[in-house]
Amino acid sequence: MSENTPPNPPESPGSLPPVTIGFVFDGGESPEVQQRVAWLRDTLLRSLQRDFPEFAWSIRLMPRRDFPQDLPLDPLELLEFGSDIKIEYGLDFLLVFSSMPLKARFDQTVSGVPSNMLETGVVTLSRLLENSDSEVIDRAMLALCRHILGHLWGLDHNEDSVMRPREFWSGDEPLDWSVEEKKDIGAYLQNIADPRLEETSVAATSVWRFYIQVLFREGVVLARDILLFRSWLMMLHLGRFTAATAVSIIFLFLSAEAWEMGAAIRSGWLDLILILVLLAATLSLYFGQNLQGVGRSDRMMEQAVRSRIVLFGTLLVGMVSFWINLFIVSLGVIYLLPDGVLAGWAGLGDQPLPMVHFAKLMATFGILASSLGGNLEEEHDLKAVLVYTEET
Structure with missing residues (x-):
């Protein structure tokens, strides 16, 4: 097994439709950043299992040695990098994490860039880690990731939920989706969790x-x-x-x-x-x-x-x-x-x-x-x- 090959995901329990998310990060990141990404994986996994028990959730940590290194990191390059990994490993969605700042194209600063088209998002912890309060950093990370995942799952902005638009993620934002948003997410994921065409017997060869x-x-x-x-x-x-x-x-x-x-x-x-x-x-x-x-x-x-x-x-x-x-x-x-x-x-x-x-x-x-x-x-x-x- 190569160093870029992640471990196999756990088997999905029962007959629940599986939804698999990949967390990609630079294998050379500091232990602190890797620990925070691992904490985020565990926390987010528990919350998704609680909010959407009709799916079998799996989140895979995927350290990479071929992570782009040009600074400032270009979110577009990271989105394409992550999309290729998502397709290669047959994941449903993927988030790319970095502790380095991102290049902003349409705004002054940027902490995250979702792409519903590529079913991939990019998250930088650069500004979040400037805070000295560890609990605030954790809340801001969780809110930012749920916000980006919400966009990947077809949600628009909402001032009363985690989908509230923010210029800076400070940890005081809502952490949850609204009841209606959860219904929309469930309907969206139901289509995603169906077997892919190439996995069926009717897939065309041309x-x-x-x-x-x-x-x-x-x-x-x-x-x-x-x-x-x-x-x-x-x-x-x-x-x-x-x-x-x-x-x-x-x-x-x-x-x-x-x-x-x-x-x-x-x-x-x-x-x-x-x-x-x-x-x-x-x-x-x-x-x-x-x-x-x-x-x-x-x-x-x-x-x-x-x-x-x-x-x-x-x-x-x-x-x-x-x-x-x-x-x-x-x-x-x-x-x-x-x-x-x-x-x-x-x-x-x-x-x-x-x-x-x-x-x-x-x-x-x-x-x-x-x-x-x-x-x-x-x-x-x-x-x-x-x-x-x-x-x-």
Whole structure:
């Protein structure tokens, strides 16, 4: 057995559906940090067994010698590192722990980053260990981990429970989920605890059939996960993406050739072009930013396929949402500009200007520009926008 191979988990009692969580940390961490992670494992395990007795819980401590060492630690790198381990060992969820500070992308500081998409979270004990009170540190660790697990299990923020958003975890926050949240967690975990597709006798041997089986088997859950990421806010975090689109839209509005082309394209053809452009733009970003590398696996596994489907679906929904925003903006601008000037540019003479048609045209060309601008973004920045559930 290699030093990176964790011990086998205990057998699940009875016929309860199993849920397994991995706790990954640097094998070179100090004894204090390792003891605190072990204490957290035992405490969290008891609380989960109490709150959700319908599942057979297992939490595995997994020290690693190949833990990333570049400082400050990049949560995105740790999420991908943890996701690969989760898939390799067939775990349901995984938390990556470190005593080193994390790189913050969207906030001033960060203590934890959950990724519902990867079913993986990152926790730093750096700021927590600055407190001199051991009991406060323990409470803050427990609250932070339950908060991150809550996000991995589909929960949103709630001021009256452990899901309360915090900038600093001080140990005075609530430690428990609400009654309604526990019901939601139970329903979410019931789907996760079912046997994975590759463990059944009906699993397809070809890649495309396996993907189709996962879509039919988990379609509702996948759709819920995709919508959970609020990908319509994606452009707020991507400066080059938004700038390329804005500049292109301005040039299109000032170009008579664009209006002439719009007049020559029939509405039905424009709808078909729109669908093709949305798919092409999504594929361009997906492969241009190497997003296909998320959820790597040497063999067909439901977890890896789920991650890829959710990632691609989130990106597609983001592009569709962005197109809707561009359409609304374009429609407003066309409404405000003189009809006679625009109709003249389009070569329509005295005919009324079809505002909806031209707004669709401008938004569609804007999406083409946005895919170019998206590929100008730093690869890790775009990936973080898609993968992070939040920084806390």
